[in-house]
Amino acid sequence: MDRRRRKSREAIFAAFSELLSKKNFSQITVGEIIEHADIGRATFYSHFETKDYLLKELCEELFCHIFDSTKEHGHTHRHIFDCDAPDSVFLHLFQHLSRNDNHILDLLSSQNNDLFLRYFKVGLVDLIESQLETFEIRIPAELPRNFLVNHIAATFVETVRWWVENKMQESPELITKYFFLVIH
Template structure:
């Protein structure tokens, strides 16, 4: 992507996130975003057709990196050596959500929080599909197990946000896998 285009998109994302932090999604207008980003109307519409498209793009921008196959060392965490470890990937996701706390809280607190959660659930389903073997659960469809884990993790994230992310990403990962594994032990 061209540097100017990338810089403009980042400006729009930043303006939108800033607005979401203090204003309800339904009350934010494209004009508000344009004013906050200090761009022209045609510039906004050359990037996004609607405010909903902007929200979807913001979610995708956050998640494309988080769910990348290649994890890299970052300022708050380093999971670059753990790309085939599901617990490390989940912890990595939680670090990114914590690092993006202001944006995520704004998105979750708005009416389109459900859209955000459905986007993350789709990414999680893809992630879990690659790790779930369904061993010991032959009578249960793999798609059900994946849906259960993704839905459970989304609810875990909601709970964590509501509790102001009081637990560390490692601690929350431990909570999640303890509950998931105890559920499977009862099933098996």
């Protein structure tokens, strides 16, 4: 990608992220994004069709990164069972979040956290779907697999929500413990 194009794109993402951490998505205007990113109006529209697509691409950048890195871990963990915690895919996710790369936490703590948690959950469902059998969870036979996968993903997301709403005072390890207490 052309360097100029990459710089514009990054400037838009940075400006948009900062605005999102301060005010509501629906109240953010394209004009504001342009102003903060310090680019021309036509440039913005040459990159993103609408504000919604911008959000979508931002989420993909943020979360694909997380899931890719945990999937690598997941693959090793799946086979190496002498690891400290066999369930640590989730621990890794919590740790990853608490490191606050790409200012994810600022976004998850903002008024717009629903927007991000929704995207996050979709990725989680895929991850859990593909690894459900490796989890040490007793699966009631009467329960649709589908339902259980959704439940685990949703519980994880809600745990994250609770965590950030409580200013993230707990360690990733403790949060992981809470998570498994309600899942098992």
